[in-house]
Amino acid sequence: MPSTGHELPLLLLRDAPAVLACLVRDAFGVELGKGLAESSAAFHELEPAAYVADLVLVGPDVVVVVEVQRARDERKRATWPLYLASAHARHGRASWLVVVALDRAVSAWARAPIATFQGGALTPLVIGPDEIPRVRDAEVARAAPELAVLSAMAHGRNGPEVVEIGAAGLIAAAEVGRRDEDRGKLYFDAVLDALADLARAALEASMKVEGHEYRSEFARRYVAEGREEGRADGLRTAVRVLCDALGIAWTDGRERAIAALDAHALEALCARIQRERRWPD
Known part of the structure; x- marks a missing residue:
């Protein structure tokens, strides 16, 4: 059985990418559109090393890099801008980073802006417990x-x-x-x-x-x-x-x-x- 903390959220979103689009729309007002489908999650540098995101979904107008984060990891966080830049270069369309963190403390950590290029910063869209509805019906x-x-x-x-x-x-x-x-x-x-x-x-x-x-x-x-x-x-x-x-x-x-x-x-x-x-x- 996949780890319920990491692989299971990814499996759920692979099965139903529209769920991710709804969560992002409701939490952040960002429209990812319809027709999201999984794409290769490997990003290569000029040298042989490769970085692999958890999940990449591509739609007609967007590409979404999805990371599931169970604990704080500054080294992993440093790779997120690379994932997004590589996804943008490969697909040539609007690119978004979505982090799924089911632990409240980890989701708060993941929300902090990441200093990137030319004085700018990347702020991940974080789906934590507060962004996931309590389904009871x-x-x-x-x-x-x-x-x-x-x-x-x-x-x-x-x-x-x-x-x-x-x-x-x-x-x-x-x-x-x-x-x-x-x-x-x-x-x-x-x-x-x-x-x-x-x-x-x-x-x-x-x-x-x-x-x-x-x-x-x-x-x-x-x-x-x-x-x-x-x-x-x-x-x-x-x-x-x-x-x-x-x-x-x-x-x-x-x-x-x-x-x-x-x-x-x-x-x-x-x-x-x-x-x-x-x-x-």
Whole structure:
């Protein structure tokens, strides 16, 4: 599985370059346009040494160099102007540097202007947690699954909405899994890895991608341990969260119904709700 801190954001943006264009437009008012497609990310100097950016996207009128930054690295930061100048020289069009930094402190560091040429400076466009929306709605997650997964990665560690954000991310992974099973599983695990422990325990114990087995170590451990009654409280929480994510009204009668179920029956209920997207008759 790719590193959730570095390769996963790049994979999401490769799959859906339009997500990057929307984030940049909403955060900075910069229109990157439609039709972005991946291009070679290697930039060569006159000597044999090569510098390789994380991702380069080329559109009809723009070229976008994308860097994912997990930690402060002044040597890496010094290469960003080279990437941008090389991209401009190669493609001959407006060029932008976008840095994705899911850590708030790293995103603040990346925003500082970089002194460059002729007394000028390069100011990266930084997509940090504040620029990534908190996707909680199931329909939004299905319509923009890559954005929902990125939202879970950016916001799944803290805050009052982490369970709802996690549920939306898992719904997004299920949506992708209908088209590409391996990619859906990868996104599913990425969301689980991103969540805080309590949110992950509630969601991972119940939500399955229409019969796909979990791949994460936590889930394998849970399955191996069995479905003892001690997990029932977490599963009941997961039923409530899943219904909320899918827009299924919660009633006192449904609360009484889950109170009477054991862990095995609660897990089956969660799987059926996920599959049918309604409360079973």
